[in-house]
Amino acid sequence: MPRVVIAFTLLFMPATAFGAEPPAHRVSGDLAIRARDILQRRCAGCHTGSADAGFSKLKLLDHKALTAKGRPVPAPAQLLELVKDGSMPPANRAAPTAAEVAALEAWVKAGAPEFPLAFDERYVLRHVADDLERGVGQNKLRYAGEYLRYVSFAHLIRDGEPLPDLGTLEARLNAAVSTATSRPEKLVAVDPAGVVFRIDLTRLGWSTADLFDRMKDGKRDGLHSGAMGPFDLLLLEYPRADLIAPDDPFAKSFEKFLAPKNQVRPVPFVRGDWLTNALLSGKELTPLAADMKSLVALQTAFSRGTPAPEGHVAKPFAGAKPFAGPVPTLAAVYAGDVSPDPAPFALSVEIVVDGKPVASVKDDVPYKLRVSSDRAVRFVLLKVLDDGQLRLQVVEGGDAIRSKEPRELTPGGDGFVxxxxxxxxxxLACEDELPAPQILRSRHADKHIWRFLLEPTPKYPFDANKVVRKVVPVSVGK
Ligand code: HEC
Structure with a gap:
């Protein structure tokens, strides 16, 4: 191997990401994930649990059945033997490679560590629920949902696709969390395969109380009483808030945990690769991570009784990318357009001057926003200022857009100045009427962090999955 290649390989070897030794959960987790992958590809097609001819009753991916006591021979040892002597898989099927046989052998020698039938959302939810129950039991004084959050890499393990390098992914996540919090942190795995991790908000300085004010018409309107701490800023941006159906067996466990007083959105866990990128861009903190850091500083000042510090001004909605997905991030401030998939209706917005679309606006030339939709919809409009400030924008003529009848929005007079x-x-538009978003401002002395919340209320029970959001940047030209 040429020297350059060796150096490169060493640099990117997963083990080096951890220092000398990978942690125990990674060693046994990787053995289990690898063994499952081999059994899935080479054996599971026949080992379905079926009694039909050509199939086997031994369901190899069912770890519980595979390791059940009471068999004449322990199944992991037996399967290794049959693979090694060439009797499994049957001769008409491709045999495992030498490396695969070695991997199965290492897995059996390690005591056949556990893998799930599938690395699906249920797997993650089950381990999150179990860990929460343990957390509740361990610290009777505090409620686990107040300080425990979860992150998962399970979605990266997909049947038929190459296995992810979990060691590197985990090391990157730990590095991102450590950089964002200035605390050396190693997240704790809560599942046997080492793909679901616990985030302890107290350890990271991410637990919070009363960091935001409610705003109305640009003025302070009391303290925001709901959850709104550093981790909640992440949740507002999280594009895959897979909400748990009320009839889900896990719903009860999460009911306490996800109560709105604890989390701004009911998100049972976030994806690990998403979290890494949400916090760190290359080696730099993202604007979102900087927002979170300034909330931690605010929290520290409050707990010490010192005056509130200044926050930090980030440009929201800058470089925003569109997102289409199952659960829209309506209140994200770093994301762009949001449309549920499939889109409930078409919506377009453009800036117009004298009825003509323009790419940028000019000083002293008023402009309007031309909106159109192929359905009759209602909307709310927010104005975003360059210090991050958010304001509800009232326009003339109400909040309705008729089907296929473009409308020019103006605050009055000749248009927006x-x-x-x-x-x-x-x-934000919806076929149902929307409530006014609640606008929040951090309690920093200056350079506040602004957010808005848009949630269904008894009076406005809209479905968040039917809301389309458009971000309209305004650039000023010469
Ligand atoms: C083409 C279908 C097929 C494939 C592929 C296959 N098996 Fe089997 N296997 C069977 C059948 C059918 C039986 C049960 C009947 C028998 O004993 O021949 C069996 C029996 C076994 C047994 C004994 C089970 C018992 O009931 O005691 C083990 C262990 C086993 N297979 C392991 C494997 C492993 C490991 C692989 C993959 C490397 C594999 N098999 C791939 C069809 C298959």
């Missing part, structure tokens, strides 16, 4: 301070708008 150009100023350097308007960064853009966020338009």
């Amino acid at each position: 150009t100023g350097p301070e308007t960064l853009g708008f966020v338009l």
Whole structure:
């Protein structure tokens, strides 16, 4: 091997990411994941648990059945033997490679560590629920849902696809969390395969209380009483909030945990690779991570009784990418357009001057927002200022857009007045009427962090999956 290649390989070897030794959960987790992968590809097609001819009653991916006591020979040892002597898989099927046989052998020698039938969402939820129950039991004074959160890599393990390098992914996640919190942190695995990790908010300085004010018409309107700490900022941006159906057997476990007073959105866990990228871009903190850090500083000042510090100004909605997915991030401030998949209706917005679309606006030339939809919809409009400030934008003529009848939105007079301070708008539309978003401002002395919340209320029971959101940046040209 040429020297350059060796150096490169060493640099990117997963073990080096951990220092000398990978942690125990990674060693046994990788053995289990690898063994499952081999059994899945080479054996599971016949070992379905069926009694029909050509199939076997021994369901190899069912770890419980595979390791059940009471068999004449322990199944893991037996299967290894049959693979090694060439009797399994049967001669008409491709035999495992030498490396695969070695991997199965290492797995059996390690005591056949556990793998699940599938690395699906149920697997993650089950381990999160179990860990929460343990957490509740361990610390009777505190409620586990107040300080425990979860992150998972299970979605990266897909049948028929190459296995992910979990050691590297885990090391990157730990590095991102450590950088974002300035605390050396190693997240704790809560499942046998080492793909679900616990985040202890207290350890990271991410637990919070009363960091935001409610805003109305640009003025303070009391303290925001709900959950809104550093981790909640992440949840507002999280594009895959897979909500748990009320009839789900896990719903009870999460009911306490996910109560809105603890989390801004009911998200049982976030994806690990998403979290890494949400916190760190290359070696730099993302604007979102910087927001979180400034909330931690605010929290520290409050707990010490020192004056509130200044926050940090990040440009929301800058470089925003569109997102189409199952559960839209309506209140994200770093994401762009959001449309559920499939889109409930078409919605377009453009900036117009004298009825003509323009790419940028000019000083002293008023402009309007032309909106159109192929359905009759209602909307709310937010204005975003370049210091991050969010304001509810009232327009003339109400909040309805008729089907296929474009409408030009204006605050009154000749239109919106150009100023350097308007960064853009966020338009949220739905066939049902929407409540006014709640606007929140961090209690920093200056350079506040702004967020908005848009949630169904008894009076406005809209479905978040039927809301389309458009981000309209306003750029000022010469
Ligand atoms: C083409 C279908 C097929 C494939 C592929 C296959 N098996 Fe089997 N296997 C069977 C059948 C059928 C039986 C039960 C009947 C028999 O004993 O021949 C069996 C029996 C076994 C047994 C004994 C089970 C018992 O009831 O005691 C083991 C262990 C086993 N297979 C392991 C494996 C392993 C490991 C692989 C993959 C490397 C594999 N098999 C792939 C069809 C298959």
